[in-house]
Amino acid sequence: MxxxxxxxxxxxxxxxxxxxxxxxxxxxxxxxxxxxxxxxxxxxxxxxxxxxxxxxxxxxxxxxxxxxxxxxxxxxxxxxxxxxxxxxxxxxxxRMQAIRQVYPTENVLVAEAGAILADVQRAAEMAGRLFPLSLASEGSARIGGLLACNAGGVNVLRYGNARDLTLGLEVVLADGRIWHGLKRLRKDNTGYDLRHLMIGSEGTLGVITAASLRLSPRPAVQGAALMVVDGPKAALSLLALAQARLGDGISAFELISGTGLAFLAETMTQVRQPFAVPPDWMVLIDLGLPAGADASDALERVFADALEQGLVRDGVIAANLAQRKAFWSLRESIPEANRHIGAIASHDISLPLSEIAPFIAKAGQALARIKACRINCFGHLGDGNLHYNVFPATGHSRAAYDGERAQITTCVHDLVHQMGGSVSAEHGIGRIKAADLVTYGDPVKLAMMRAIKxxxxxxxxxxxxxxxxxxxxxxx
Amino acid sequence: MxxxxxxxxxxxxxxxxxxxxxxxxxxxxxxxxxxxxxxxxxxxxxxxxxxxxxxxxxxxxxxxxxxxxxxxxxxxxxxxxxxxxxxxxxxxxxRMQAIRQVYPTENVLVAEAGAILADVQRAAEMAGRLFPLSLASEGSARIGGLLACNAGGVNVLRYGNARDLTLGLEVVLADGRIWHGLKRLRKDNTGYDLRHLMIGSEGTLGVITAASLRLSPRPAVQGAALMVVDGPKAALSLLALAQARLGDGISAFELISGTGLAFLAETMTQVRQPFAVPPDWMVLIDLGLPAGADASDALERVFADALEQGLVRDGVIAANLAQRKAFWSLRESIPEANRHIGAIASHDISLPLSEIAPFIAKAGQALARIKACRINCFGHLGDGNLHYNVFPATGHSRAAYDGERAQITTCVHDLVHQMGGSVSAEHGIGRIKAADLVTYGDPVKLAMMRAIKxxxxxxxxxxxxxxxxxxxxxxx
CATH class of the missing domain: 3.30.43.10 (Uridine Diphospho-n-acetylenolpyruvylglucosamine Reductase, domain 2)
Structure with a gap:
């Protein structure tokens, strides 16, 4: 009690x-x-x-x-x-927002839990390094919460989730004991990895007070392109083709849907549309390459190969960093456009990569059987992570779907679960999805979680x- | 009981x-x-x-x-x-050594715990992919044990430890319950990350029976070089310089000591020495680059820059893949040469990168105060992981050091601990280092471990x- x-x-x-x-x-x-x-x-x-x-x-x-x-x-x-x-x-x-120390030669930064992500990014940049965690709320999200929730974002494909960027933690346990685990080591096999247990436990197992974070060299050469694809299946083939050529040079691979472009055209006219006729599907490919590489040339070769294989229809390669920024600005405006339209239900899901295209087809059909609606399916395709957001049909209000909201979410989550996916890819469970964890979680895993708690x-x-x-x- | x-x-x-x-x-x-x-x-x-x-x-x-x-x-x-x-x-x-499934388009392979690492590597290669975990015992080590011990090896710098290559697990708990956690997802924030708790727990929390493993595209272009450096500090500056140019193109960065080269010359004359006069310190740099890159050219530019900064004295760049293999063969023969000589004590340690050079200086001085001995300090420098092995002085037997063995190990481990390092970087704790965990481990972490156990x-x-x-x- x-x-x-x-x-x-x-x-x-x-x-x-x-x-x-x-x-x-x-x-x-x-x-x-x-x-x-x-x-x-x-x-x-x-x-x-x-x-x-x-x-x-x-x-x-x-x-x-x-x-x-x-x-x-x-x-x-x-x-x-x-x-x-x-x-x-x-x-x-x-109040605990100090960047305690930056170790550029080690590619390590030690920050307190209250440090704002954008400040950590800046501290890394001042030291000539990159802290690659990047997401929409980076101007106000704090390191402690980001680690507690194992935040994702746009650079996971290349750099991993928040947990992959964490070398050590300082944590206060429920009873006040302090675990001094702020190691700055790449390799440390001394006992159970409690760092990863704390990361993603959403403040239920301990309170993270500081972390030693892994920095990266800043990519010497950057580039980006928008490419029009037939659909998610072609997009994933394009990703495989690009990775075969460029490996981890592909730092992000984001899916953008025609619905998202239409929402932008409707609610945020200041965002420049890259193609005269908005395509049904396109991808944003971002590159970080070694010194001496030519990003435009690399993207052109990917595009040429993909064109030959029938994977792409059209494309535009950023001529400079300002244009790259504009491509990202378009991608990052989609959530705001979604808010202007007003979603009935949004879903942060992930799937095995080979199930993405079948999922999108099946989910669209299943939702249509419930009620006519618009779907903006976009996000971190390279990670298998989609933001699958459902909106009222044109001319209808959100309120008109109050009766179907729960059914829509259940329909999406059931299908994700059947196809081996996750009903929370990067947002976590919190309170809103706690019932989903009971419904979809492995019961033995849940029992272990309760025992550990x-x-x-x-x-x-x-x-x-x-x-x-x-x-x-x-x-x- | x-x-x-x-x-x-x-x-x-x-x-x-x-x-x-x-x-x-x-x-x-x-x-x-x-x-x-x-x-x-x-x-x-x-x-x-x-x-x-x-x-x-x-x-x-x-x-x-x-x-x-x-x-x-x-x-x-x-x-x-x-x-x-x-x-x-x-x-x-x-008997559970099946490769259950390979998903090339997902870069995923599902293997049972008894699968031998070399077989998993081959299965990945057959699918045109890379399973990057690689270490000396890969011909007999099995996936279950490798994950239970969070194995390291030569590709950690670029691809991470065994835990970083694992997407999901199937585990049997102590009481026989089965956790079906063989997900193939890059992002899944549904509850505590028990995968990472099991990995590295050395069979004390559950028995791993299968794993879904992360594959990578095979590097399009490979290359390697041996470069002579003044010492570990120069080696780490060389690494920073190389990473600034080539980022994760650097897939391995191994330190080789003059003592190791002398042991090779003494006990394995078939191994070709790359330099007429064996240097005190050299590094093996391995590259994996995107398509279109020129590895030799990239290594030459790194060498030229490093020469200008006074970081390197000499070097040899592999002219072809056979020569690259010969460089690796030299590196991988060092443990065998060590066995021929016979170590008094060996240590698998890691340190924050900026403490490596001070540690090597201090440890050498401290050991000399105990008794004259030879030190072969080599290994995964890019990861901060050294194999710090201590041998009898020339002409002396191991038995002559029986009285000093414990003192030598305590001296090395105390210093590692004082400098923020780990007394087990990649080998784990097992039974041989269980007392070290009590001595050097954080007491609150140990209490948490016991509670979870x-x-x-x-x-x-x-x-x-x-x-x-x-x-x-x-x-x-």
């Missing part, structure tokens, strides 16, 4: 902390970006260092007070909003209700 | 399995490659499929019989030999004494 973060508890806690370490929670701590959930919190704790985090968690553990670890608040699955019966303490890492957080104070549903934790 | 794998238990177990599933353990199951430990075993179980593994573990769990999961038996830290008070059952995965294997039947020492598991 959890206990509310009430005035008695807060009075005791404030005695253990500096004067300004606790505050009444402003509304921003209780909202999530899509406005689907509203959280609660008895107070927000604002520690300045790992020792204060430890003091806070030790007190919450002793009193069985729930804790919502809070980063930038940008998560899309409600992992950052407390909803349980017992009023939680919100633990924000925002109980072992590391026996009172269940850390982000209760996220990842593992409340009723799943009962009796433990 | 564990119970011996005695004739009563074996009689019961054999009733649950096909006739030939149990056998008396041949000596090979009880030895480890360096002959430092001799194990025991009541029988060896030879399951043909995951269901039989499940039956075996369920029975062992119920009877509290210890189990030693057994792959190729090539591990170097005694993880494969049972030493406890209760006679264990050896569980060999050698108890949660997933409450009777402690899985590889008891490996990773976590026996007495650490008492009372749990």
């Amino acid at each position: 959890l206990t509310a973060c009430d005035t008695d508890f807060l009075a005791k806690l404030s005695g253990l902390l500096p004067p300004d370490a606790l505050a009444a929670p402003e509304p921003r701590y209780l909202e999530e970006p899509r406005g689907r959930l509203t959280g609660q919190g008895g107070a927000v704790a604002l520690p300045r260092n790992v020792e204060e985090v430890s003091v806070i968690l030790r007190a919450c553990h002793a009193a069985h007070v729930p804790v919502i670890p809070y980063g930038g608040g940008t998560g899309l699955v409600g992992g950052q909003v407390g909803l349980g019966n017992a009023l939680p303490l919100i633990l924000s890492l925002e 109980t072992a590391l957080d026996p009172h269940g104070i850390l982000n209760p209700g996220a990842v593992l549903m409340h009723d799943e934790m009962q009796g433990e | 564990l119970t011996a794998c005695d004739t009563d238990f074996l009689a019961k177990l054999s009733g649950l399995l096909p006739p030939d599933a149990l056998a008396a353990p041949e000596p090979r199951y009880l030895e480890e490659p360096r002959g430092r430990l001799t194990g025991q075993g009541g029988a060896v179980a030879l399951p043909r499929n995951v269901e039989e593994v499940s039956v075996i573990l369920r029975a062992c769990h119920a009877a509290h019989v210890p189990v030693i999961p057994y792959g190729g038996g090539t591990g170097l830290v005694g993880g494969q030999v049972g030493l406890g008070n209760a006679l264990p059952l050896i569980l060999s995965l050698e 108890t949660a997933l294997d409450p009777h402690g039947i899985l590889n008891p004494g490996a990773v976590l020492m026996h007495d650490e598991m008492q009372g749990e």
